[in-house]
Amino acid sequence: MNAPLENALQTAKRIYVTTWGPTGKAGTVPVWFMVRDGCVYFTTLRGSLKSRRIKAAGRVKVAVGSAGGPAFDGRAEWVDDRPDLEQEILRVYGRKYPILVPLFMGRRIRKRLASKESVLIRVTPV
Numbered sequence: 001m002n003a004p005l006e007n008a009l010q011t012a013k014r015i016y017v018t019t020w021g022p023t024g025k026a027g028t029v030p031v032w033f034m035v036r037d038g039c040v041y042f043t044t045l046r047g048s049l050k051s052r053r054i055k056a057a058g059r060v061k062v063a064v065g066s067a068g069g070p071a072f073d074g075r076a077e078w079v080d081d082r083p084d085l086e087q088e089i090l091r092v093y094g095r096k097y098p099i100l101v102p103l104f105m106g107r108r109i110r111k112r113l114a115s116k117e118s119v120l121i122r123v124t125p126v
Helices: 003-011 049-056 083-096 100-114
Strands: 015-020 026-031 034-036 039-045 059-064 071-079 118-125
Touching: 003 059, 015 039, 015 049, 026 049, 034 083, 039 049, 039 083, 039 100, 049 071, 049 118, 059 118, 083 100, 083 118, 100 118
Parallel strands: none
Antiparallel strands: 015 026, 015 059, 034 039, 039 118, 059 071, 071 118
16 A cells, blocks of 8 residues: 555544446445554444445445545455454544444444454455
């Protein structure tokens, strides 16, 4: 990753993840995220369209800060059975989103990860 992109990842509150279906139709959605070891992580419901597309193909484009922000292509994958990463993402979310996560979303995210209703996604830049 280049320096402007790395700087954007350090300050942005959201990334915009684009996935593609089997017909080539694209969809872009904003998500909360954390950066660790050169990869981007986020959580999503296992049954969501983006999750199913990631499981099927793994191709994503990530725009940082806004849909038109600095972007990179990546390979996304489900990450299961990593409670250490799940706890870390909740800590990062708690710092980045200090009102919503401690008061409401943190419990929801933790519960959904524990029940396997949600999945942790890792995006590795390509």
